[in-house]
Amino acid sequence: MNTPLYHALRALSQKHTARFHMPGHKGKDVLPDFGPILPLDFTEVYETGNLYTGEGPIRQAEEQAARFYHAPDCHFLTGGSTQGIHTMLYAAAGAGADVLFDRNCHKSAAHAAAMLDLSPAFVFPKTIEPFGIPGLLCPDEIDRALSQNPSIRAVLVTSPNYYGVRQDIPAIAAVCHAHGAKLLVDAAHGAHFPAVGLPSPIEEGADLAALSAHKTLYALGQSAMLLSGGTIDSDRLREGASLFGTSSPSYAMMVSLDLARDALEQDDSYQKAAEAVHALRLHLAEHTKFRPLTGHDLDPCRLTVSTAGTDWTGDKLADTLYERFGVACEMSDARNMVCIVTPADLGDNLDRLREALDTLSREVQQTVLPAPLPPLPVPRPALSVRRALLGNASTLFLDDVQPGMVCARPVTPYPPGVPVLWPGEEITAEHIVFLRNQCYNTIDRISVYQP
Incomplete structure (x- = not known):
């Protein structure tokens, strides 16, 4: 086994040190069913390393993960890909920046836009019918969006998405880099790709990629990794991870990342x-x-x-x-x-x-296929995401929503699994009709901004 963090903490636990430090269980078998895990659950003390300073066996484990994913660098995360998305946008774009988002992005991207006061533009994926799910982005549309707004510093896309659709990352990366923008990939569902012969987003040209190891690997819940292509300063990434993550990262999670990566390399x-x-x-x-x-x-x-x-x-x-x-x-x-x-x-x-x-x-009956979903209404920005999401809001039944109100929370019906409204966008008559006609079984309330 090539697991530097696991071996270091296991050796440390076998020293039977009197632990007058956190966590409170002190490595003892004091909780049912947690016995094998607790001895490895440390904090930043002698010989354990420190996640946010990049040292010791944690750093060695990160280097092994970077090697496996063919990436110049890797940072462990204990706040899931949500922490990774926040960190990527902080490091690659920064406060107040213009960012181009895949409209199919996770809600954590909206939260990052609010915290960092980002100005979003969007590119919409094509719909795959009759599934009614988000499919491929068009690189030419990304090119047009970047040409129309040269101040965009970063592009965030989701690949693979929840339904398993992978984007053409090499083509999108080429477009982004031609415009001087960084490509960030929410690859939360793709941590297993090298084990099935697929490249990581970094190998395909992305600048940063967030992977949720807990989604498809054997890692504990919230365990994730941030892969770097080496184009973003490593200290800036660690600073962002510290800013958006807990100051007490779980060593049990980090050990599971080390072991889960090693498991991918053991067999087919x-x-x-x-x-x-x-x-x-x-x-x-x-x-x-x-x-x-x-x-x-x-x-x-x-x-x-x-x-x-x-x-x-x-x-x-x-x-x-x-x-x-x-x-x-x-x-x-x-x-x-x-x-x-x-x-x-x-x-x-x-x-x-x-x-x-x-x-x-044998129990279902065949019927006609559903009509293709109509295009989503065109977004109309009215307020900053920050003001809409962090300001006062009320939840109204759809029948009480009036055109001209401003959305305060993402409105994402399934299908199409793409936000019809983002925080800060004006709610138009077209939005209300779309939601009534297409989403009557799933969306009956909307959070609206209250001045």
């Missing part, structure tokens, strides 16, 4: 998981009424199954899988159900999922 189990997902996609397409997402540049370990063209919603499919078969999906919406697959699912879990979908397919 993730490749076997990808092959199992491929086989299941083929099976569902040929033998059920459900429609698996295929034919796109996808995460090979993500299974997106659509109920479009049947009398069931994706939400009903997910709920039934759980209630009748004990199968818990990652998420669902009006048209789709999404499963995250890792090697831990090989065998029984995937067999149960396939058998359950076979059974339920």
Whole structure:
């Protein structure tokens, strides 16, 4: 095992030092089911290293992760990719900057825009029908947006997205760099890519990328990594991570990052998981009424199954899988159900999922496909994101919302899984009609800014 942090903390725990420092459990077996973890749960003391100063076994573990992802540098995070997104925007753009956002970005990007007082512009992904989900961004549209606003310092895109769709990062990176902008990638769902033969965003030309190891690896919840292409000052990145993260980062999380990365290098189990997902996609397409997402540049370990063209919603499919078969999906919406697959699912879990979908397919009835989603209304900025999100707000029923009001929180119906409104945007009659007609089952209230 090539796990410098794990080995250092394990050796330290075996010294049986009298720990007159935090955490309060002192490494003793004082909580049920936590016994093996607590001895490795330290703080910044002798021989443990310090996350925010980049030293000791933590730094050695980060270097091993950078090597694995073919990136010049890596920083561990204990606040998930949310901390990574905040840090990337802080380091690459800075306060008051203009930033181009993939409209499919995570809500943490809106929070960063408020905290850093960023001015957003947007590029919209194309919709994949009949799934009604966000697909590819057009590099030419990014080029036009950057040409129209040369002051944009950074571009933030999501790849892969929740449904497994991967963006053309090399093409987008080339466009960004031609305009002198940094490319930041929210790759929260792609930490496993090297284990299935896919490059990291840094290998594809991105300047920074945030990876949620806890989403697809064996790491503990909130464990994440920030990969750097070497174009952003490392001290600035650590400063940002410290600014947006806890001053008491979890050593248990960091050890899990070290071990999870090492596990990726030990065997081909993730490749076997990808092959199992491929086989299941083929099976569902040929033998059920459900429609698996295929034919796109996808995460090979993500299974997106659509109920479009049947009398069931994706939400009903997910709920039934759980209630009748004990199968818990990652998420669902009006048209789709999404499963995250890792090697831990090989065998029984995937067999149960396939058998359950076979059974339920015999119960659903085929119907006509839903009409394609109309284009989203054009955004109309009215206030800064900072003022709208951090100011006073009220939650109103959709029937009480009037044109001319200003949105205070992101409004993101599924489908399309893309914000119809962002904080600071004027709510128009077109927005209200869109939400009533397309999202009547999912959006019935909106937070509006109160002057």
